[in-house]
Amino acid sequence: MRTLVxxxxxxACSVALIEAGAVIxxxxxxxxxxxxxxxxxxxxxxxxxxxxxxILVDCGPGSFTGVRVxxxxxxxxxxxxxxxxxxxxxxxxIAAAAFSERPTHDIAVVMEGGHxxxxxxxxxxxxxxxxxxxxxxxxxxxxALAGRRAVGNGIRxxxxxxxxxxxxxxxxxxxxxILLPDSLTALPPSPIYGRAPDAKPSVPK
Numbered sequence: 001m002r003t004l005v006x007x008x009x010x011x012a013c014s015v016a017l018i019e020a021g022a023v024i025x026x027x028x029x030x031x032x033x034x035x036x037x038x039x040x041x042x043x044x045x046x047x048x049x050x051x052x053x054x055i056l057v058d059c060g061p062g063s064f065t066g067v068r069v070x071x072x073x074x075x076x077x078x079x080x081x082x083x084x085x086x087x088x089x090x091x092x093x094i095a096a097a098a099f100s101e102r103p104t105h106d107i108a109v110v111m112e113g114g115h116x117x118x119x120x121x122x123x124x125x126x127x128x129x130x131x132x133x134x135x136x137x138x139x140x141x142x143x144a145l146a147g148r149r150a151v152g153n154g155i156r157x158x159x160x161x162x163x164x165x166x167x168x169x170x171x172x173x174x175x176x177x178i179l180l181p182d183s184l185t186a187l188p189p190s191p192i193y194g195r196a197p198d199a200k201p202s203v204p205k
Contacts, residue, residue, distance in 0.1 A: 001019070001053045001054055002017060002018070002019040002051075002052040002053050002054070003017070003018040003019070003052055003053070003054045003055070003056055003177075004016075004017055004043065004046070004050050004051075004052035004054070004055045004056070004077070004083075005017075005018060005055075005056045005057075005174040005175070005177040006039070006043075006055065006056070006057045006058065006070045006073060006074050006174065007057075007058045007070065007090075007093070007172050007173065007174035007177075008035045008039060008058065008063075008066040008067065008069050008070035008073075009058045009059075009060050009061070009062030009063060009066050009067050009070065009090040009172060010062050010063060010066065010090070010111070010112070010153055010171050010172060011030055011031065011032050011033075011063075011153070011171065012028060012029065012030050012031070012171040012172060012173070013028075013029055013030075013031045013035050013038050013039055013042065013066075014026065014027060014028035014029070014042075014172070014173050014174040014175070015027055015039070015042050015043050015046060015050065015174050016173075016174040016175040016177065016178075017046050017047060017050065017052065018177065018178050021178070022178070023175045023178055024047065025046045025047050026173075026174065026175040027042045027045065027046070028173050028174065028175070029042070030171065033065075035063075035065070035066050035069045035070070036069045039069060039070065039073055040073065043073075043077070050077075051081055052081070052083060053083055053084065054083055054084040054085070054086070055074045055077055055078050055081075055083050055084070055085045055086075056074075056085075056086055056087070056088055056177055056185055057070050057071055057073075057074035057085070057086075057087050057088075057189055058070055058087070058088060058089070058090050058093065058172060058174075059071065059087035059088065059089060059090075059187055059188075059189065059190060059191055059192045060089065060090060060191050060192035060193060061089070061090065061091070061111065061113070061119045061133070061135075061192050061193060062090050062111060062112075062119075062172075064114075064191075064193070067191050067192075067193075068191060071087070071189050071190070071191060074189055075189060078189075085189050086185055086186050086187060086188075086189060087185075087187035087188060087189045087190065088177060088180060088184055088185045088187055089133075089184070089187065089192055090111065090172045091109045091111065091119065091121045091123075091133060092109075092123060092127050092129075092180060092184050093172045093173075093176050093177060093180065094109045094111070094151055094152055094170050094171075094172050094176075095107055095109050095123040095127060095151070096127055096176055096179035096180055097170065097172075097173060097176040097179065098149075098151040098168065098170060099123075099125055099127075099179075100176075100179055102168075103125065104125070104149055105124070105125060106122055106123060106124050106125065106130055106148055107122065107123060107148055107149045107150070107151050108120055108121070108122040108123075108131075108144075108145055108148045108149070108150045108151070109121055109122075109123065109150075109151055109152045110141060110150045110151070110152040110154040110155050110157075110158060111152045111153055111154045112152075112153050112154045113135045113136075113154065116137065116138070116157075117135045117136060117137055117138075118135070118136060118138065118141050118152075118154035118157055118158075119133060119134070119135055119154070120133070120134055120135075120136055120141050120144060120154075121133040121134070122146075122148055127180070127181065127184060131144070138157035138158060138160070138161055139161065141154075141157065141158060142158055142161050142162060145158065145165070148166075149166040149167075149168070150165060150166065150167050150168070151167075151168045151170050152169075152170055153169060153170065153171055155167040155168070155169055156169075
């Protein structure tokens, strides 16, 4: 089975094709914004136009717009190709890549969360969660770090508080999905926002 992986949850935009336990093609660009314009051409440039039997898409948490762009594209392609579709979270994806590059007992993934907060979750080396995913102010995230190595694109907030911390900047990469166990690639293809919406429904007077 060939799998197309779509990753658009941060300033990076990446796609990968996985087949027979190997990444056979990949593209990873830091685009900032403009995922909607960049994603489909990136898929089209893959072998066979990226056509696959299964599509995996990053559901977040991360950029509100980026996550929705990726999921919309994945749903549209799955419908057109008659492909299976499932989701995964950006947090264990980053953890998996970090463990593969530098094995440690556990790490905390710290991602930009907006409004001066970060999304944070700690994982063991087998990618089982050691904490729940939370959205925290940097000072609270520093306290919750509990001496762990921190990885992600939200580490700048922690570095400003304590430059001596063990920090690694990282963005999610679609190709790292090959490192995820099946249990972490079976989410519904729906956004994981990570915190409550800013807009609140009006309350009748």
